[in-house]
Amino acid sequence: QQQVKQSPQSLIVQKGGISIINCAYENTAFDYFPWYQQFPGKGPALLIAIRPDVSEKKEGRFTISFNKSAKQFSLHIMDSQPGDSATYFCAASAGYAARQLTFGSGTQLTVLP
Amino acid sequence: SAVISQKPSRDICQRGTSLTIQCQVDSQVTMMFWYRQQPGQSLTLIATANQGSEATYESGFVIDKFPISRPNLTFSTLTVSNMSPEDSSIYLCSVNDNYGYTFGSGTRLTVV
Numbered sequence: 001q002q003q004v005k006q007s008p009q010s011l012i013v014q015k016g017g018i019s020i021i022n023c024a025y026e027n028t029a030f031d032y033f034p035w036y037q038q039f040p041g042k043g044p045a046l047l048i049a050i051r052p053d054v055s056e057k058k059e060g061r062f063t064i065s066f067n068k069s070a071k072q073f074s075l076h077i078m079d080s081q082p083g084d085s086a087t088y089f090c091a092a093s094a095g096y097a098a099r100q101l102t103f104g105s106g107t108q109l110t111v112l113p
Numbered sequence: 114s115a116v117i118s119q120k121p122s123r124d125i126c127q128r129g130t131s132l133t134i135q136c137q138v139d140s141q142v143t144m145m146f147w148y149r150q151q152p153g154q155s156l157t158l159i160a161t162a163n164q165g166s167e168a169t170y171e172s173g174f175v176i177d178k179f180p181i182s183r184p185n186l187t188f189s190t191l192t193v194s195n196m197s198p199e200d201s202s203i204y205l206c207s208v209n210d211n212y213g214y215t216f217g218s219g220t221r222l223t224v225v
Binding site: 034036041042043044045046049089091093100101102103104105106 | 205
């Protein structure tokens with residue numbers, strides 16, 4: 001059973017535009033929501049993460065928006081750059097340190113120059 | 114964050130053989146996780162390895178196929194046994210430190 005649904009599967013954005021990737025979860029026990037960026041041939045790298053006690057977290061050009069009642073969270077990449085072209089995964093875990101991550105299906109982002 | 118060294122980075126193996134993947138962490142961690150990422154797909158947890166106890170396997174993964182060792186708090190191995198072409202994937206180890214979950218660069222396995 002897929003517990004974290006991610007969309008879109010692929011996304012093409014012009015340089016300088018805003019990239020938005022959405023995730024929805026089912027398990028109300030989830031309390032840690034990270035986003036990972038993966039380049040070809042590399043392991044996923046933590047980009048930004050949020051806990052459900054806040055509705056938004058911003059780090060540089062990357063922002064997570066979190067809607068607890070809707071069980072949804074999204075990643076916004078402002079001023080998208082060609083170097084942002086990668087696969088992005090949302091994930092969730094319950095109990096943070098003691099539990100493994102459940103991943104979304106991934107979004108292949110292409111930022112055109 | 115923790116630094117993970119994973120070996121080998123890639124390998125091409127004959128069907129029916131076994132491959133052992135090593136994961137070395139630069140700090141002591143309680144739990145290590147092994148994931149599989151099939152081509153173009155997301156990550157699926159294979160098992161969780163605690164030092165000093167048997168690994169816990171997720172549904173669809175069994176110890177006979179994916180035996181795991183965890184001899185100390187900085188090292189683990191995953192063996193892919195009796196390989197078939199369906200085992201061709203990227204295998205990743207992961208740890209949880211104070212900065213979140215960190216992943217190794219992965220082992221790209223091709224079974225021919």
